[in-house]
Amino acid sequence: MRAFKYIVVGFIFGFGMWKLEAISTFRIIEMFHFESFHMYGIIMSGVVVGLIITRLFKTGKIKTIQGIEKKFNDKDHTWPRYIIGGIIFGMGWALTGVCSGMMFVLMGAGYTVFVVFVGAAMAGTFAYGYLRKWLPH
Amino acid sequence: MYEYVVQAQEFISQPWPWWMGGPVIGLTIFLLLYFGKEFGLSANLRTMCAADGAGDYADFFNFDWEKQGWNLMVALGAVFGAYMAANYFDTDYEAHISEAAVTTLNKMAGDEILTYGNVPLVPGRDIVHQDVPEFWDIYSWKSLFSLRGLIIIVFGGFLIGFGARYAGGCTSGHAISGLADLQLPSLVAVMGFFVGGLIMTWFILPYILRIGF
Numbered sequence A: 001m002r003a004f005k006y007i008v009v010g011f012i013f014g015f016g017m018w019k020l021e022a023i024s025t026f027r028i029i030e031m032f033h034f035e036s037f038h039m040y041g042i043i044m045s046g047v048v049v050g051l052i053i054t055r056l057f058k059t060g061k062i063k064t065i066q067g068i069e070k071k072f073n074d075k076d077h078t079w080p081r082y083i084i085g086g087i088i089f090g091m092g093w094a095l096t097g098v099c100s101g102m103m104f105v106l107m108g109a110g111y112t113v114f115v116v117f118v119g120a121a122m123a124g125t126f127a128y129g130y131l132r133k134w135l136p137h
Numbered sequence B: 001m002y003e004y005v006v007q008a009q010e011f012i013s014q015p016w017p018w019w020m021g022g023p024v025i026g027l028t029i030f031l032l033l034y035f036g037k038e039f040g041l042s043a044n045l046r047t048m049c050a051a052d053g054a055g056d057y058a059d060f061f062n063f064d065w066e067k068q069g070w071n072l073m074v075a076l077g078a079v080f081g082a083y084m085a086a087n088y089f090d091t092d093y094e095a096h097i098s099e100a101a102v103t104t105l106n107k108m109a110g111d112e113i114l115t116y117g118n119v120p121l122v123p124g125r126d127i128v129h130q131d132v133p134e135f136w137d138i139y140s141w142k143s144l145f146s147l148r149g150l151i152i153i154v155f156g157g158f159l160i161g162f163g164a165r166y167a168g169g170c171t172s173g174h175a176i177s178g179l180a181d182l183q184l185p186s187l188v189a190v191m192g193f194f195v196g197g198l199i200m201t202w203f204i205l206p207y208i209l210r211i212g213f
Helices: A001-019 A025-032 A036-058 A080-096 A104-109 A114-134 B001-012 B020-033 B043-051 B065-088 B097-110 B147-167 B171-179 B184-209
Strands: none
Touching: A001 A104, A001 B020, A001 B065, A025 A036, A025 A080, A025 A104, A025 B097, A025 B184, A036 B020, A036 B171, A080 B184, A104 A114, A104 B065, A114 B043, A114 B147, B020 B171, B043 B065, B043 B171, B097 B184, B147 B184, B171 B184
């Protein structure tokens, strides 16, 4: 039962992302060519609603299911990792048209070749973990 | 009763407008925060590496990964959700992109392959688009065994996995959760995503797509 509630959350997200066409590489190319508002609309409406919800949790107006206040961790203010890592991630996102959440969505929709994509993404994560101490953060 | 179910299914099966992103993403964030967690899917890649014993090679993977099981369940739910959406709540499997975008895609292909109002949702075959031209048949096992498909699927996946962990998050962790929490580092990361995406889309992807064509 504890796992079930997280499966429901993922279900809503995966279902929505498919219906919103956010898993489409054609939508991603369109976005990077500034030829439609669609993807920007999805992200911005999500951020606006998310902003309100996050505020409500941060100010303690909503408590978690355990009845305690949700703790948020501030991200470190060191820049190279966000700039370099961000650019690398962005290149991957545009190359395949798929980000790390969407690979699960595409597998579910029947594009089984994404098993290989997930494997490659794990290899990338492993490479980062291995090289971490030599990379500028 | 049955006809209402059919009507509801038909209603949901229409293409969704962009503003549905608000309720979908909002509900996802709300539920995860309410359960005391955070929204960020790329963390699963680290968990999966750790579960496979990567901790023997790098300390980065020595963490209590069993506590991250909930996030794997979110990913599993996304698999189920997509399965339902694709098989029971979609009728045309189309990316309803703009006419300008169709022109751009045809320019990339160097041929008038796609027509406005008839673009498959993803570059691959589906129930409706069995005759996807070879140029846009990328998400398939056959394509994986070509240099072009190998670069797009394997190298693309590698960049996603490497970049997401280096930047400390992906589209869900930074562009959604991070921005919603007004984290400056997330804004910098999202700007990085865009710089990388623009470089790839405008200057590199057109050449990769033409490999073998």
